[in-house]
Structures are given as structure tokens and as C-alpha cells.
Amino acid sequence: NAGVTQTPKFRVLKTGQSMTLLCAQDMNHEYMYWYRQDPGMGLRLIHYSVGEGTTAKGEVPDGYNVSRLKKQNFLLGLESAAPSQTSVYFCASSYVGSLGDTQYFGPGTRLTVL
Amino acid sequence: GDSVTQMEGPVTLSEEAFLTINCTYTATGYPSLFWYVQYPGEGLQLLLKATKADDKGSNKGFEATYRKETTSFHLEKGSVQVSDSAVYFCALSDLTDSSYKLIFGSGTRLLVRP
Numbered sequence: 413n414a415g416v417t418q419t420p421k422f423r424v425l426k427t428g429q430s431m432t433l434l435c436a437q438d439m440n441h442e443y444m445y446w447y448r449q450d451p452g453m454g455l456r457l458i459h460y461s462v463g464e465g466t467t468a469k470g471e472v473p474d475g476y477n478v479s480r481l482k483k484q485n486f487l488l489g490l491e492s493a494a495p496s497q498t499s500v501y502f503c504a505s506s507y508v509g510s511l512g513d514t515q516y517f518g519p520g521t522r523l524t525v526l
Numbered sequence: 527g528d529s530v531t532q533m534e535g536p537v538t539l540s541e542e543a544f545l546t547i548n549c550t551y552t553a554t555g556y557p558s559l560f561w562y563v564q565y566p567g568e569g570l571q572l573l574l575k576a577t578k579a580d581d582k583g584s585n586k587g588f589e590a591t592y593r594k595e596t597t598s599f600h601l602e603k604g605s606v607q608v609s610d611s612a613v614y615f616c617a618l619s620d621l622t623d624s625s626y627k628l629i630f631g632s633g634t635r636l637l638v639r640p
Contacts, residue, residue, distance in 0.1 A: 416569070443625075454530075454615060454630035455570070462625060470627070502569055511619055511626055512558040512577040517569035 414438055416518035418503050424524045425493045433488040433521050435503030443506045444486040445470075445515065446478060448499040455502065461486055493525045528553045528620050532631035535613075539606055539638050547601040547634045549590075549616035557618040559583075559592050559599040560628070564613045573601075573614070606638045 416437045425431055435444065442463050447455040457470030461480040475497060477489045486505075490497060500522050504515040533548040551557065558577040562570040574583030579594035588603045599616060616631040 452632055454632045455628075456630075457627060460625070460627070468623070468625070504570075511621070512575065513619070513626065514560075514572045514575070515570075515628060517562075517571065519567075519569045 416503055416505055416516050418501075418518040418521050420521060421519070422522050424526065425490075426526050427494060429493050430489070430491050431493065431523075432490075433501055433503075433523075435486045435488070435505075435518060436484055437486075437503075437505040437516070438484065439505060439507075439516065440483070441505035441507050441516070442483075443508065443513075444480065445504045445506075446476070446486065446488045447502045447504065448472065449502060449520070450499050458488065458501075493523075495525045497523065498525045499523060528557070528618060528622070528629050530616050530618055530629055530631035532614075532616050532634050535633075535635040537634060537636045539636070541608055541638055541640055542605045543638075545601070545603040545606045545610075545636070547614055547616075547636070549599045549601065549631060551597050551599065551616075551618050553597075553618055553620050555620050557620040559590070560617045560619065561588070561590055561599070561601050562615045562617060562630075564615065564633070566612070570615060606636070608638045608640055611636055611638045 445460040446458040459478040464483040503518040506513045560575045561573040563573045574585040576583040576592035
């Protein structure tokens with residue numbers, strides 16, 4: 413039982429390049445989330461999904477796209493990377509997304525955009 | 527909108543000292559409250575939670591009580607260890623746009639010295 417895994421762990425991009433971050437969970441959770449973590453700002457929600465085939469915008473969705481083709485996977489895409497997207501990205505999942513539901517986090521991807 | 531405010535860090539303590547990290551919140555509904563911990567180089571993991579007023583969450587010697595009258599959820603531990611050095615995030619879960627989402631504070635770094 414690996415929990416939530418993320419690939420890659422580190423990545424350096426040049427401005428304008430594209431990439432996809434992969435998140436996978438093996439807990440059969442319905443809800444999945446992508447956050448970014450910036451110094452002094454806590455975690456901010458980028459996009460989330462309430463089930464296979466669904467996606468929705470979070471607090472800071474601009475410049476990102478997501479897809480949830482399979483229940484266990486949630487992909488985050490950057491079509492044209494910008495230096496402002498330099499951050500640590502965390503994926504999380506939860507069972508049903510209810511009020512007291514616990515979110516389980518992956519280890520993070522550190523992205524630098526030059 | 528909903529928000530979480532935490533005391534700024536870093537908090538530096540000697541081993542066996544008493545710890546308090548303050549957290550207050552604003553919410554339109556009746557949120558659940560959480561403390562997550564992030565150890566160096568890792569993702570966030572749930573430390574404790576409380577889902578209704580006057581509930582006390584506890585885990586690994588840490589405690590926090592959901593105080594609706596003061597809108598607070600302060601984290602305490604009677605005797606900290608070097609291994610408690612980490613970043614601690616207070617968070618609330620509330621219903622927004624038809625689904626429950628976590629809103630995080632900015633995090634408080636704790637450094638425990640031997």
C-alpha cells in the first residue's frame with residue numbers, strides 16, 4: 413500500500429516549456445486534489461476532482477489544467493510554464509470529501525521555472 | 527470568505543519545553559478543524575482533528591480543543607522532543623461551491639533544540 417505517490421520529485425523547466433505531473437493513489441479514494449505550496453502562504457488549492465472523469469477549479473487555477481481519466485490517477489499540466497509557477501506541488505486524496513474527511517498527501521514535486 | 531490565521535514562526539524551544547501554537551479561524555458555516563504536520567522533505571500528514579465544538583483532538587502527545595466561542599484551535603504539547611521539529615499547519619474544512627475543501631494557515635515552523 414503505497415498511499416499517494418507523485419512523479420517526478422524534482423523538475424527544472426525553461427519559461428514556455430510544458431510538463432505534466434502525475435499523482436497516483438491506491439486507496440480507492442473518490443476525491444483528489446492538487447495544491448501548491450509557497451513560502452509564507454501555506455497550501456493553496458489549484459484544481460480538484462470529486463470522481464473519475466470530473467474536475468473543478470480551486471483557488472488558483474490559472475495556467476494549469478488537470479485530467480482524471482482513471483480513478484486512481486490525477487494529472488496536473490502546465491502548458492506554458494512561467495517563473496511564477498516555481499513552487500512545490502502536492503497531490504492529495506480523500507475518501508469521500510466529507511466535512512471531517514482526512515486528506516492524504518503525496519511527498520511533493522519541487523518545480524523550478526527559469 | 528473562510529480563513530485561518532496562525533502565529534508566525536519560527537518557534538524555537540528546548541527539549542521538554544511546553545509548546546503552544548495559536549490558530550484562529552473565520553468561517554461562515556460549521557467547519558471541521560485540523561492540524562497537519564510536515565516533516566523536512568515530506569508531504570503533509572494529519573496530526574489531529576476535531577469535527578464539532580468542544581471536541582478535543584489528540585495524537586502523539588499533541589492536543590487541540592475546538593473552541594467555537596473564541597474561534598480557536600490552539601495546538602499544545604506538554605513536553606516537546608527534537609523529533610517534533612517540523613512545520614505545523616492549521617486548517618479548516620468547510621462547504622464551498624458544493625464540496626468540502628481544506629483551507630490552510632500559513633504554517634508555523636517549530637525547531638526543538640537538544
